[in-house]
Amino acid sequence: MKPHHHPDITTLMAYSSGALSSAFSAVVSAHLSICRTCRDRLRETDAIGGQLLSQQEGLPLSAGAAERLMAKLHDEAPVAAREPHEPTAGHDPDLLPPPLWPYFGRSYRKLSWKWIGPGIHHIRAEGATEHHLMLLRVAPGRSLPMHTHGGSELTMILRGAYDDTLGHFAPGDIADLDGETEHQPVTAPGVPCICVAATDAPLRFSGWMARALQPFVRL
Missing domain, CATH: 1.10.10 (Arc Repressor Mutant, subunit A)
Structure with a gap:
């Protein structure tokens, strides 16, 4: 990777x-x-x-x-x-990156996802954090609503991939975004896209439906 x-x-x-x-x-x-x-x-x-x-x-x-x-x-x-950390033959693909263990546990299989929209699930981090930290899982071939950011957003792809105006984002890639960025990620076909994201302000959706649902999903 x-x-x-x-x-x-x-x-x-x-x-x-x-x-x-x-x-x-x-x-x-x-x-x-x-x-x-x-x-x-x-x-x-x-x-x-x-x-x-x-x-x-x-x-x-x-x-x-x-x-x-x-x-x-x-x-x-x-x-x-x-420390250098390179995947080895014995690497367990079920393990999340170790820095995320205190917030989400170690195992992908044991994650308890919460439905927030068609093909979209998330998990909010356990423990106190100054800003929002979450895992997001989006079904393959799904287009997320067009949005900008009320503040900063830092997203890392863990599994799967997505494409937007900034390029192709695959496992390990980071999207370091601010309030000037407007994009609409589209997940790649094949497997769900799982990412970890930190935000310091709510997203700003362009569509009326996404804006109406935002207070309930708290994105």
Whole structure:
């Protein structure tokens, strides 16, 4: 699995500095667990952050303070984000990415999906998060309503695929979207598309029916 769509560099910088909410951090961590390219970018971002910290004006840092801070950031980063993680012959396809386990459990088979529309199911994350975190499963060949975003949305494809004006998104790919993006994902034929998504504001649907149903499905 080699992703072709990645988080924006500003998203990685926010993740590196600890500025992302737990919901958005969970999606980034899931992507990092399978994307060597972004793990390398994260290490570069951490190094740049350490250099900026050491160059800040004000009270001088005590001897070794910058090194201790960088070591602390390294130790607190998710293990999956630090260690190379390549699928092996023994990889269990039933397992979700480890960073998602605290919110949804480990097994795809044990997920309890909730119907929210024809061919569309979702699961909201367990535990407290500052923003919404959910799994979304959409039947193959299904077109979602046209929509924009009231804020930011970070979505990672776990299974299946979809296409929209931004391209083809397959397992491991990240859609890093803001309020300026309007799109209508269409899932690929064959298998359902399952993704994990974090949002900090409700979606803005173009169609009247989707807008009418939005208070009930809370998307």
